[in-house]
Amino acid sequence: MNASNSRRLPVGVFDSGVGGLTVLRELREALPHEDLTYLGDTARLPYGTKSRSSISRYAGQATSKLQERGIKLLVVACNTASAVALDALKEQMRPVPVIGVVEPGATAAVAARPGGRHLVLATEATVRYGAYREAILRRDDQAEVRELACELMVSLAEEGWTEGSIAEAIIRRYLEPLEALDFEPDSIILGCTHFPLLRPAIRRVVAEEAAIVDSASTTASVAAAMLADLELFNERAGPGQLRLMATDGASRFARVGGRFIGEDLDASDIELVDL
Numbered sequence: 001m002n003a004s005n006s007r008r009l010p011v012g013v014f015d016s017g018v019g020g021l022t023v024l025r026e027l028r029e030a031l032p033h034e035d036l037t038y039l040g041d042t043a044r045l046p047y048g049t050k051s052r053s054s055i056s057r058y059a060g061q062a063t064s065k066l067q068e069r070g071i072k073l074l075v076v077a078c079n080t081a082s083a084v085a086l087d088a089l090k091e092q093m094r095p096v097p098v099i100g101v102v103e104p105g106a107t108a109a110v111a112a113r114p115g116g117r118h119l120v121l122a123t124e125a126t127v128r129y130g131a132y133r134e135a136i137l138r139r140d141d142q143a144e145v146r147e148l149a150c151e152l153m154v155s156l157a158e159e160g161w162t163e164g165s166i167a168e169a170i171i172r173r174y175l176e177p178l179e180a181l182d183f184e185p186d187s188i189i190l191g192c193t194h195f196p197l198l199r200p201a202i203r204r205v206v207a208e209e210a211a212i213v214d215s216a217s218t219t220a221s222v223a224a225a226m227l228a229d230l231e232l233f234n235e236r237a238g239p240g241q242l243r244l245m246a247t248d249g250a251s252r253f254a255r256v257g258g259r260f261i262g263e264d265l266d267a268s269d270i271e272l273v274d275l
């Protein structure tokens with residue numbers, strides 16, 4: 001394909017469900033002229049409690065669907081898929097570039113608190129594979145990292161119970177083990193697509209001085225820099241188009257996803273696809 005045809009292709013974004021819409025929101029701001037095609041694998045959500053082989057297979061199939069449609073860059077918006085399967089997805093998409101959310105999240109955390117104590121809140125699988133720890137220590141060997149799996153917080157965000165006593169009690173309960181470890185974090189990394197929605201509740205529970213970092217805006221900056229480097233910006237003057245696909249439940253995708261993307265979505269705008 002020649003360069004000007006490639007430039008007109010959309011950026012593909014994939015997540016296990018609606019959570020990646022928090023990343024899509026930032027991508028839309030950073031790349032207003034780009035077409036964005038989003039795929040949420042809602043039929044198989046959550047990925048965070050699954051085995052490495054299932055996560056890798058699901059992520060590979062979702063990537064194939066976007067690859068079939070034609071994209072010029074893949075953003076793996078799912079922390080779990082980024083932690084577990086990023087190298088395989090890069091291999092699969094070659095020569096099309098692929099970025100995940102873990103590396104940009106680590107960059108943001110290290111920039112916010114150099115030499116700091118970082119607490120990563122994530123899914124079970126992301127914690128099990130220690131991808132954030134590895135990415136942070138590669139950037140800053142003075143850093144200290146603890147990771148906590150907080151599965152219930154995924155459900156809280158989907159349910160819309162993001163503020164108030166229930167949300168705060170659950171967050172407090174997850175943070176309890178840190179006391180015994182005498183670990184007072186300087187930064188809290190929201191290492192799951194859903195946790196930016198819980199930011200105000202997390203803010204009320206953790207020390208005022210702790211930075212709360214999420215990877216969405218840094219990922220969008222990395223995507224913009226990559227398109228600039230590869231001279232792949234869409235040269236149109238007008239706004240890009242958004243296309244949404246899901247593997248199950250268009251109405252739930254629209255209802256829950258609207259909160260993640262920050263605008264009303266209509267079920268008729270969601271295309272259901274099989275992987």
Ligand code: DGL
Pocket residue numbers: 015016017019020045046047048049077078079080081123126154191192193194
């Ligand atoms: N999107 C996932 C992540 O960021 C959270 C939901 C899931 O477990 O699939 O890790």
